[in-house]
Amino acid sequence: MHAIEIDRLTRVYGSVRAVDGVSFHVEPGEIFGFMGHNGAGKTTTLRMLLGLTRPTSGSARVLGHDVVRESLEVRRQCGFLPASYALPAHMTARQFLHYVAAMFDLEPDAAEARIQSLLRLFGIESAADRKLGGFSTGMTQKVGLAQALINEPRIVLLDEPTSGLDPLGRHELLEHLRQLSSERGVTVLFSSHILSDIETLCRRVAALHQGRLVAFGPIETLKREHRSANMDELYLSLARRAA
């Protein structure tokens, strides 16, 4: 069974086809790159996978669960970090993580243990009892990641997770994701328009251009097929061909 299976998924807003008949699948335990320029339809696809946005047509299954009919079960087993978000400024990091843990019905003791380990993992223990309103972008992103992992998800959907991070923060994040995949077998759907991040992290990718899937497969194979030396060339070649 594929971890994520998308079949002719489409979402139309008025006259705009934000996602247009997209099909691909992600294998369990892999870090899968989902690339495309801003507005290509990546965010809409991720939101449809979580049942936050309803598909106009087509279907998708996450760990075998239909994303429309069984969206709560999908969300129970997934972690999600949106591209642009804020965390409640009046809560401390610890309070917020407990708040999220309660949404998963985690027992308070189990939640505290989990929160403690996540705070340690992301190196934000010392800031755990500070209000989120005073956090830097990098610190906020770490809390954002911690909330996405609070339920020990089998799949993590990350939408532009490295945007706004400094080089060190970016490096740390990519390391965390590699560990998640290799040590815990977590499937990561890594959506980004930063092609170097995708190349660093992923073996297989899907590329969207104006809502349509323009490529899907191993990066090396795609590079060979399109005679591209690097990801930038590959993406430009795909985009030009689609246009």
Added chain:
Amino acid sequence: MKARFLWLDVRATLGERKTLLAAGLMAYAVLIMPVLVAKPPEHVLSALKGWFSTSDPFILFLFIWTDLAMNKIITILGVVLAGSLLIRERETGQLAVLLSKPVSPASYFLARSLSACAVMAVLYIGAHLAAAPLVARSVPGFRTGVFFASMAVHLFSAFFAVCLSALVSVLIQKRALAGLVSLLVLSLLVGLAFMGFYNPAWRELSFFNPITQGISVLGHVDDLRPGHVLAPIAVLLGINTVVLALGALRVRHLEV
């Protein structure tokens, strides 16, 4: 409904700046009351004589406290606590984070609305516990039991203010407009609340006004029975349930 989530939400809301503002409003009402009751405005005295045919200082106090203080405060607090429910979360991007958890939009709406009601209850009950001993000394013939019975019913009107603001928020989905509409509707209901007192012909019509239900004990101060308290509470519970159900229905297919 996840009880722990609800509890954590109440705790978090209690720590918000808007709750401190609300607590400040309540505190102001409590502190100003002995001064106001000592020298009530002329037009209030004359209205009271006309409506209740009495100059009993306790009834005078109860009227001033209920209408001039609490009715106005619950109107503002309802909007402050629930007037931007889901709108603010959506604007800041918090909604995508929160609704990516195994909680449906309807459950989230209900939890947040009930949490706002709980915060209203904390502030409301706190204000009354502080006001009772303070006012008892300055109002001759102060009847503690009647005071708390009357305000227990009125608390459910306060819940209505929260529930209505939450409903309007998800119906309109624009922060300023939703707040304004809630404020106007609640002010209108407060303005019409005493209609049945000064014109008995309109009493049946006022039955459908939740604020009138909330002040109904004022008409039974001298012959108060359990039914005078329980019946309006039951009516208000019914109204509030319907209002929340409408809100939940509105958001059940909410997209983020």
